[in-house]
Amino acid sequence: MELDPWGAGEVKNYDHVFKKFGLNPIPASISKSLKFRLFERGIVIAHRDFDKVYARIKAKKPFINMTGIASSGPLHFGHKVDLDLFIFFKKCGAKNYFSVSDIDAYVSRPDKKIPSLETAKKWGIENLAHALALGLNEKDVFVQSQKESRYYEFTFELSKKITKKTFEAIYGHLDLGKVSANLLQYADIMHPQLPEYEGPMPSVTGIGLEQDPHARATRDIAKRLPYGIVTPGFIYFQHQSGLKLGTKMSASHPETAIFLDDAPEAAAKKVSRAFTGGRPTVEEQRKLGGRPEICKVHELLKFHYPNTKRWEKLVKDCKDGKWLCGECKQFTGKFVSDFLKDHQKKVKTKLKIAEKIVLGK
């Protein structure tokens, strides 16, 4: 893979890589027209067959909106990007299929991380409470371990449509737990198009570029099924990187990420300690300007601050040396802690229903 999907750093050779893998860049017309920050700011950078979904949005016709979270740990601002995207499409009039991927999480993660289905379900409840607090409704959600038999039957059907050779070529391995997890993922994405659900219809699933092998496998299998499935569409987004220089956001290194259940004050402190593009002295910064392209605080705003006009102004002021790191960290810290305070209040009200959904009782 020649792509580093993490980081807001300058992106080189994307066109070359897109061509190689058959990905299409998102046209500027679409990015502008959707009026959503993840498109406007180039975070969603490529797609496969998203034009079909875009046409449905413009025509106010339904389409399938599918994503999921493997419930294997706490959610951070990186996961929030997936969720924000899902909620955006929900507002565009989609048929919504948000998967609490508890079986996937258990079978694809090592035992030391997810020792039992119960552990996966515990995370499923917690993750789902956050998703509901962000704007999902109960009817937008399904839980793998609670699905009806048609879904599972379909999962097994898929196992006949992918060969060992294809699987190894795509993934480079044949770990049986991971094979099972992948079959579930294919089913998650495609089952909404079965006659028992919505029937054939364009679909969109947002993923990171590194997950393109899954997308290719899914699209390949879709063509070999007898249900007239519209080849599933995908959009590819960049990942928000970690708060420290050269890091990814990671649950094993809590200082690299802001978690959705971080205490608001602690989150603001993480912002204040993040790597910035600031200059050694205030004088230099006034003179040379900041470097948002390498700044983790800027990246946080780029991925999450909702008001694009205001955000553009901040970037310009930073580059012009008018908006300094101290000020910016305080502003961003307050933005994050205000968001978390409000969000966490909502999460508390969603835990019971999340438990009911995940455990089916």
Next chain:
Amino acid sequence: MELDPWGAGEVKNYDHVFKKFGLNPIPASISKSLKFRLFERGIVIAHRDFDKVYARIKAKKPFINMTGIASSGPLHFGHKVDLDLFIFFKKCGAKNYFSVSDIDAYVSRPDKKIPSLETAKKWGIENLAHALALGLNEKDVFVQSQKESRYYEFTFELSKKITKKTFEAIYGHLDLGKVSANLLQYADIMHPQLPEYEGPMPSVTGIGLEQDPHARATRDIAKRLPYGIVTPGFIYFQHQSGLKLGTKMSASHPETAIFLDDAPEAAAKKVSRAFTGGRPTVEEQRKLGGRPEICKVHELLKFHYPNTKRWEKLVKDCKDGKWLCGECKQFTGKFVSDFLKDHQKKVKTKLKIAEKIVLGK
């Protein structure tokens, strides 16, 4: 595999093979005490942990009785052996789990044989009608594609408990459809012991010797599950061979087998054309006696004729040259056609309920 589980021919070196694979011969005390032809006549020849089930039968305590039929074609007298065994254990007071293995049949069979799940279900309905006619009740049966989510969740759980290496060592391949089918088989055998079903309890499943790899895999996985599952027990039966010399019963060669939906007269004709142990002339046969050990008509009676005393008398008379092939073929043909007439009447009354069970509506 050094075992040829087909045929009533003389069995050599079984003890040696049993030792090698860790199988136990069925003790004579058990064979006699159960008063069932498949035990009495040495057709059930070996076991793993059947003594636990035997103890439960003697103590009139429940145990799990599990078998299944991959619904991929018409049933013949070979399948009837599985069913007769299952019904015998049902009468011994078992908790019964008879699997209509429709998903298994679809994913493990080539497309030219089972092109779709619908085809597997069609066979499922037909096979199940026969099973019900033989004595199963609706509550003894489950259909893979109609199971509740807990069963499927368990199937996926199992995928984490068997490695690629183990799988290849046992089966010599890693065909993904067959992997899926095997996971379903393991789940079929073990799910009755989950807390949501009967809880841990000795179980018995009758299989052919060539299926011992499945049994070993199942028993191996059982030990690595967190549910306190009693290592599943197995009994091994010989397969009834084909009606022609050197054949197996096979749906692709209808003359080798009597099918449960053969017209009674046609079935009697198949008997009359079967290979026997008869001598070239009546005189020789009167003098030397018949050879039941190579006779397909004798084999049919051995596997299916219910009255053991009468059967022993026939064998003795045959060996003594008193009971000749013509007479025997007429007798056996009538036995088979009478059975089929009666059975097929019952099947007609079971088709509707079988359809309701398999399709869930």
